[in-house]
Amino acid sequence: MADSDRSKTTRRAFLKVAAAGAAAAGIVAAVPGMASGSPREVGSPQEIADMRELMADSGGPLVAYVRNPAKGEVVVMLGEKEVVRRDFGLMSQLTHIARLAVR
């Protein structure tokens, strides 16, 4: 007898990624120092647990990349899903971090 399975892990992961994206945007707005690239080196236990749970649920890493700078598009991928977020603040943070890699 066949049984139904509607990609439960990917749906869950997708929803969590969307939530994580919203949280990241909120951090940029609330912590001015981050926009200029100052790292926050201590994470809260909840932040760490959230990310660990996300990665465990998806069975893989979280990967983000800038797709279209003119639109401020950052793509966040987890599991078999991706969220495209239009967020110049987030892109600016990534730009700042990326400059460290090419210095």
Place this chain on the structure above:
Amino acid sequence: MSSHREAPAISKDPVADNTDLYAWVAADAPDHVTILANYIPFEKPEGGPNFFAFGDDVLYEIKIDNNQDAREDIIYQFRFKTIVTNQNTFLYNTGPIGSLTDPNWNVRQLYRLTRIRRGSSPDTIVLGKNLRTPPVNIGPRSTPDYAALADAAIIGLDGDGDGMSDMKVFAGQREDGFNVDLGSIFDLGALRPFQDLHLIGMPAAAGKDGTKGFNVHTIALQIPKSQLTSDGSMPTDPMAPESVIGIWATASRQKATVRNDDEDDPAPENQSAGPWVQVSRLGNPLINEVVIPLSRKDVWNSRRPRRDSVFRKYYTRPELQALLPILYPGVFPNLATNPPRPDLVAILLTGIPAGIIGGFQNFTGPTQADMLRLNMAIPPSAAPSEFGILGGDLAGFPNGRRLADNVAAIELRAIAGVTLPLVDPSYTPDAAAGLLLDGTSNEVASLPEFPYLGHPHQGFEHVHD
């Protein structure tokens, strides 16, 4: 060939490389459609200790259009998972493998088969979990009764949810049922039986099968026809549009792969993230191989069939049509006029409409798309011709494709002009066009029953041409 290593990118990713696609109505299962999708070209049978296997990180799919729009209405998805039972040995097996649960078998693959149906009543059903593949065929000590192992991996499944097994699935290593003289054809288009007529002539000779002695990995399905039609009916009228389905197979990889270099927290393997991205596809044989030019092959592999109108010009005046009169001087005077080829566009991109061949059509609508088209209402042939429809046998290629169909010869002859009079009666094919073949045949007889494709060559002893 027919799609082995046919494009630059996929030639570097063999685990995801579609090699052949077959679909036909088998004589011993006339109410079903049999579909075989082969992957991983040129598997040398002795290739241990890490023998060939499906990719755990590849999504393998067979897609079916059943309502004439070149979009997938039914998708069969295969995902594989490798299990290593003993991490402390380098061996694939530590003794003879006598069954699919034999503890001597160290490296196994299980798979999950999911069916997705779209349309008015969409659903996603896991048809089977933890289904077993057979081992590869190693040799007389390791796999002494290979046929029994392969037979044990033929699994009956319930496709319509009534609790009864009505379809079959098999996934595992098989011998490569395709035959073609690769060594000669890629040596400036030579066909050994006719190479005395080649621009750089040599004495005529028998063909040599470039895939002889090699294996592939096959995904095989045998599905009731009524589960493939758009309305659930059993197709009986060859002229009814709903009797025709379009089929193609794909392989996809996730968008990103991360290789972990964190020595404090090493991941056991590469990890992927993101949606699936198509890296290989196959409908009709030899299209990306010899019709699509080098600069467009990778793009072709990534595209959906319904976007194939952008490649139409390569069908209208195929490069091979222009090359044949040059490579065989004086042999193809009519083809040398380089006529436009609406016949190839019809046969390969839309299917053959009604009115061209009496009592037959496999038209899938005006959308130009590379799909293997099968009119399911055409019964199996009592006297099959290896030349399919060109040989007067409506149950063969390009109405689906059977294992014994000589698709290299059929497509050579078609491109050489044999099919052009179907739509342009004023064109007279050159006398040589209807004789073209590469002079090869497959070295292993097909099995009389599912999955039909012969057992794989063993590593211990095998022969190449």
